Amino acid sequence: MPRRSATDVASNRARAVEAAVDLASVEGLEGLTIGRLAEQLAMSKSGLIGRFGDKEALQRAVLAAAVERFTEAVWQPAARATPGLARLEAIVDAWIEHLRDGVFPGGCFVTTASVEYDARPGSLHDDVAAAVRRWLGVLEDEARRASDDGALAPGREPADVAFELHSLASGGSVAGRLTGDSTALDRTRASMRRAIGLPPE
């Protein structure tokens, strides 16, 4: 078998991480296996893990890549909108689209990781928790801006809005996917719009 030239090296690692993201979005970060990933990449287990050190380092790289993918799909398009309520609306749209398009073949990656590590300590727990806190912070900032603009119902707490949006997207995506309910994302979108005081479209 021909060896890969060393110029492909960097892209090879990235290729491994991307494949691992897809695999782990279905099987979970904990269900991710070096053997199966190596097989899918048509390379040896030792060659694969040698790039990362050990499995935990691979998992952390995979998680970081998944967060990156989420950010690109949801935050980046919404960042073009005006801060405040308009941006919240754009986030909701991009978020739902992201879930609908199947950016992750196994459903929202961060939700999967959240459930896997919500009761287990370790560096992966910390990484997932940090990512979720960061995202909740982004949502809260936008909600606060909207509140300052008077675009939110009086007395509505930005932190509550952020947490509610996250709960709805996360919970709704899972339940819809599990039960095969094709209207779930529409319902979730409507609920999220309701949460920020937008009229049903």
Added chain:
Amino acid sequence: MPRRSATDVASNRARAVEAAVDLASVEGLEGLTIGRLAEQLAMSKSGLIGRFGDKEALQRAVLAAAVERFTEAVWQPAARATPGLARLEAIVDAWIEHLRDGVFPGGCFVTTASVEYDARPGSLHDDVAAAVRRWLGVLEDEARRASDDGALAPGREPADVAFELHSLASGGSVAGRLTGDSTALDRTRASMRRAIGLPPE
């Protein structure tokens, strides 16, 4: 080592399932291991699995027991309330209490199982999906009754209410547990009350 008398036999199986529920609520149904469960029960792997046939049968029994535990903790106390909005309110209270008390050491079992099997076919997927559909149906029935009573906002669909309650509880529980946010359940309760048109307490 003294053998267990055969009169304990029935309770022994139940004991195994209960221990497995606690284990699987942390590690997931997929992360459940015959070896570790047997060790915790101080019995042999073969003796344990012999009771169920194979691992999948054990997992299904564990799932059924977890659903039973949830039903007892949430539905049973709420069933005493008047059908309709009052019962929905009672469900919300019991649900939050159930999450707060840590009926499952690793967070809501059904949510964990939902995430594990939302992208993987098989009999376990079907069992989890059936359980979730059944629960959504219960919620929807109560919401419809509330709607018929005129206790819900006009135009509010019972199925939407049911789905939203489920999303909020499921997503909120996970996020709160992951980030260590002690106010998450209070927030979730407030959101759920808002979803059924109840005033903040």
Added chain:
DNA sequence: AACTATACGGAACGATCGTTCGTTCCTTAT
């Protein structure tokens, strides 16, 4: 042209996975 660093393969490691087998013990029914 020689050297260094690294990416990868191949083989093997001990551990653990789920499962199967045959045996022993206890309870219950005959």
Added chain:
DNA sequence: ATAAGGAACGAACGATCGTTCCGTATAGTT
């Protein structure tokens, strides 16, 4: 009293897990 059924054991199975070691081919440096 004896036969039958079932529960649990210990031992072993092949498979797979993550990991380690070493050889080797390649890329970049001097």
